Amino acid sequence: MSPSSTDATQQNPATPAHAGVISNNPFGLGLRRTLAIARNAFREAVRDRVLYNLVLFVLLLIGGAIFLGELSAGQETKIIIDLGLSAMLLFGVFIAIFVGVGLVYKEIERRTLNAILTKPIGRGQFLVGKFLGLCLTLSVNVAVMGIGVSLALIYIRRGWDPLAIRIWPAILLIYFELTIITGVALLFSTFSSPALSALLTFLVFLIGHFSGDLKGLANTSSSAAARVLLRVLYYLLPNLTTYSVITPAAHGIAPDAQSIVLATAYTVVYSVVLLAAATLVFSGRNFK
Amino acid sequence: MSKNFLLVLTIVAALSVAVVLVRVIDARQHGAAKQFADESLYVDGATAKHLALAFNGLASDWYWMRSLQYVGGKIVAFEDTHTESFVLSDLDLHLLPSLLRLSTALDPQFIAPYEYGALVLPELNSDEAIALVNSGIANNPAAWRLYQHLGYIYWKRNDYEHASATYAAGARLPGAPAWMAAMGARMKAEGGSRGAAREMYRHLYESSNDSAVREMVARQLMRIDSLDQRDEIRNVLGAYQTRNGRCAASWHEVANELRAVQLTLDPRTGAPLDPSSTPYELIKNGCDVGLDINTEVPFK
Numbered sequence: 290m291s292p293s294s295t296d297a298t299q300q301n302p303a304t305p306a307h308a309g310v311i312s313n314n315p316f317g318l319g320l321r322r323t324l325a326i327a328r329n330a331f332r333e334a335v336r337d338r339v340l341y342n343l344v345l346f347v348l349l350l351i352g353g354a355i356f357l358g359e360l361s362a363g364q365e366t367k368i369i370i371d372l373g374l375s376a377m378l379l380f381g382v383f384i385a386i387f388v389g390v391g392l393v394y395k396e397i398e399r400r401t402l403n404a405i406l407t408k409p410i411g412r413g414q415f416l417v418g419k420f421l422g423l424c425l426t427l428s429v430n431v432a433v434m435g436i437g438v439s440l441a442l443i444y445i446r447r448g449w450d451p452l453a454i455r456i457w458p459a460i461l462l463i464y465f466e467l468t469i470i471t472g473v474a475l476l477f478s479t480f481s482s483p484a485l486s487a488l489l490t491f492l493v494f495l496i497g498h499f500s501g502d503l504k505g506l507a508n509t510s511s512s513a514a515a516r517v518l519l520r521v522l523y524y525l526l527p528n529l530t531t532y533s534v535i536t537p538a539a540h541g542i543a544p545d546a547q548s549i550v551l552a553t554a555y556t557v558v559y560s561v562v563l564l565a566a567a568t569l570v571f572s573g574r575n576f577k
Numbered sequence: 578m579s580k581n582f583l584l585v586l587t588i589v590a591a592l593s594v595a596v597v598l599v600r601v602i603d604a605r606q607h608g609a610a611k612q613f614a615d616e617s618l619y620v621d622g623a624t625a626k627h628l629a630l631a632f633n634g635l636a637s638d639w640y641w642m643r644s645l646q647y648v649g650g651k652i653v654a655f656e657d658t659h660t661e662s663f664v665l666s667d668l669d670l671h672l673l674p675s676l677l678r679l680s681t682a683l684d685p686q687f688i689a690p691y692e693y694g695a696l697v698l699p700e701l702n703s704d705e706a707i708a709l710v711n712s713g714i715a716n717n718p719a720a721w722r723l724y725q726h727l728g729y730i731y732w733k734r735n736d737y738e739h740a741s742a743t744y745a746a747g748a749r750l751p752g753a754p755a756w757m758a759a760m761g762a763r764m765k766a767e768g769g770s771r772g773a774a775r776e777m778y779r780h781l782y783e784s785s786n787d788s789a790v791r792e793m794v795a796r797q798l799m800r801i802d803s804l805d806q807r808d809e810i811r812n813v814l815g816a817y818q819t820r821n822g823r824c825a826a827s828w829h830e831v832a833n834e835l836r837a838v839q840l841t842l843d844p845r846t847g848a849p850l851d852p853s854s855t856p857y858e859l860i861k862n863g864c865d866v867g868l869d870i871n872t873e874v875p876f877k
Contacts, residue, residue: 360642362789364689368642371634378631466631498630529631536634540686 322410323418330392330422339388339426342380346434349376350441365445370456370539373438374463378535380434381427381467382494388426389474390486392419393571413568420475420564427467435460452541458549459538465556466532470494472563473527479571497529527559622682629683637684644676644690645789648697661870664877665700674698674705681709685716688723692790695726696781699733706730721753722784728760729777737768756780775801796875799852803874809838810849810857810866824863 334340353372357365393416396402405415438460439453473493477486496503500523507519531552534544544552620628629636651668659667677694681687691713698706710727717723724747731740744761747753760780763773778801782794813834817825825831828847835842840849848856849866853873860867868874 357642360645361638362645362689362693363787364638364641367634367687367689368638371632371638375632375635495630499627502627533631535631536637536684537686539634539684542686 319411319414323414323421326405326410326415326418327421327425330419331425334388334423334426337388339384340430340433342384343430343433343437346376346380347437350437353441366442366450366452367539369441369445370438370452371535373434373441374456374459374535374538377431377434377438377460378463378466381431381463382470382491384427384430385423385467385470386474386487386490386494389423389471390478390483390490392423392475393478394483394486412571413564416475416479416567416571417564420471420560423471423475424468427471428464431460431464431467455541455543456538458543459534461549462532462534462544462552465552466529468556469497469527469529469559469563472560472567476563476567476570479567479574493526494529497527498533500526500528501530528555531555620679622679625679626683633683637680637687640676640680640683641687641690644673644680644693647672647676662872662876664875665697666877670697670701674702674709677709678712681713681716685713688713688717688720689787689790691723692726692785692787695723695730696790696793699730703730703734719750719752721747721750721757723747724750724753725757725760725780725784728764729781732764732768732774732777735769737764740768741765754784771801771804796873799873800875802852803868806840806849806851807857807866809840810835813838814864814866818864824861825859826863828859 350369350373353369357368357372361368393402396405402415406412435457438456442450442453442456470490470493474486474490477489481489503519503523503526507516507523510516510519537544625636626633648668648670651670652663655663655668674694677690677698680690691710694709695706698709707727707730710723710730713720713723714727724743728740728743728747731737731743741761741764744757744764748755748757748761756776760773760777763776767773775798778794778798782791782798785791785794813831814825816834817831828835828842828849832842832847835847835849841854842849843856846856848859851857851868851872851874855869855872855874858867858869859865868876
């Protein structure tokens with residue numbers, strides 16, 4: 290049994306000590322079960338040394354801050370932001386994909402899933418818990434990287450730089466994009482092998498950034514069937530261009546409040562769709 | 578322990594051999610790499626932006642740095658094979674417009690490549706320079722500095738009417754400094770004068786945050802100062818010739834007159850120093866003055 294599932298079952302609130310709470314507040318209990326799974330998914334990621342990527346990120350930023358001044362003719366601030374936020378997105382996507390596709394698969398492979406599901410934990414709660422756990426890991430990752438970029442900007446300016454604050458809305462949108470990728474990875478991992486899930490998730494990441502082209506193609510296609518298909522794909526696949534604000538952020542241009550609210554709403558709604566679909570697939574699977 | 582030592586030794590030895598092999602391969606491919614460096618770019622801006630996904634800013638930075646490296650590499654190659662100072666038209670910079678276009682297509686708000694192109698491209702192809710800066714204005718309509726650079730390109734083409742109109746258009750933008758309107762008027766009245774050139778370069782220097790641009794402009798300011806100095810020195814040499822019926826045999830013979838016009842002299846040879854502190858040369862048997870071959874002042 291893996292340490293994660295052990296922890297999850299040990300912390301399962303469905304014990305006699307919590308019996309009163311169970312009968313009185315089923316929603317609160319469900320939430321606590323889900324959060325217990327999330328906490329253990331986060332612990333497992335930390336134990337798997339996922340956060341070690343931060344060391345690489347810091348080295349990249351330090352190297353960038355020192356050497357790019359020489360190469361960029363005074364444009365080091367822009368390049369540090371481009372480099373830092375792009376690395377944040379890229380590292381985050383790799384974590385979301387490679388950790389995300391293993392979240393469910395590892396539990397099935399080690400047969401720890403059966404032990405968890407014998408407890409009063411629903412499959413949906415299990416998936417949502419795993420999703421939240423990885424989102425928590427990514428939030429720590431993104432926050433530390435964001436602080437790193439802000440400090441690098443202050444170091445380059447040898448003093449306070451307003452960009453150190455202005456980049457944070459862009460960082461928030463990067464985090465939202467990573468949560469969508471996590472959801473996609475989790476969905477694929479419920480019915481596919483890790484390698485195939487990783488490949489499919491990466492393809493969704495690519496297509497998500499070409500979503501504008503899908504719409505453009507739909508508008509210009511001469512075939513009615515193709516137009517319908519492309520439009521369906523456009524609305525069905527995640528629109529990741531919504532979150533692409535790294536380049537404006539490097540010029541100190543932050544997305545407006547309305548864009549952030551819309552992006553937040555889209556992230557929540559799309560995550561719900563992904564988790565519901567994952568639960569649907571996962572509920573139909575037989576692990577005997 | 579000895580097994581670990583052997584493994585470490587194997588790694589170090591194999592890596593050393595790999596380094597040697599890479600050097601041999603590099604030596605064999607030297608010609609090919611050089612050819613590749615000048616190879617045309619096959620990806621246009623729109624395609625590059627698509628392929629860059631969310632990383633178009635980083636790709637833009639890459640092409641920006643590659644532009645600088647490209648020009649720097651050409652300068653180094655020129656200096657390795659020539660003894661005289663270079664002028665931009667001496668360098669084969671045919672790839673530079675494409676590199677700058679790509680950088681700005683990937684990040685249209687990135688002002689530095691427009692500025693750099695406005696200063697370097699007029700020496701190669703002013704139409705390319707105008708197209709680049711016009712695209713910058715289209716993408717950044719509030720950036721008065723781009724109007725300043727466009728006005729500069731027109732001025733370089735001796736098109737003072739367009740230069741004046743461009744400065745005037747930039748002056749109307751919010752945040753544009755008052756001297757933009759003044760430059761517009763001056764371009765119309767005395768566009769070809771050295772005073773107008775000095776003022777333009779001074780404003781370019783003061784308004785740019787880009788170290789590469791500032792360095793280029795500083796060199797042009799040195800050139801204008803040097804032109805003034807050479808006029809002064811020619812006056813002194815001409816007066817000496819009139820007085821003595823011959824040209825000066827050495828700088829020492831006109832040292833007092835040169836000091837009188839506020840020129841700094843080399844204490845050893847008495848030669849006046851140019852704005853880069855390099856002694857001027859006495860040429861045409863002492864009848865004229867010229868720049869030393871090692872000076873940092875641009876010849877053109």
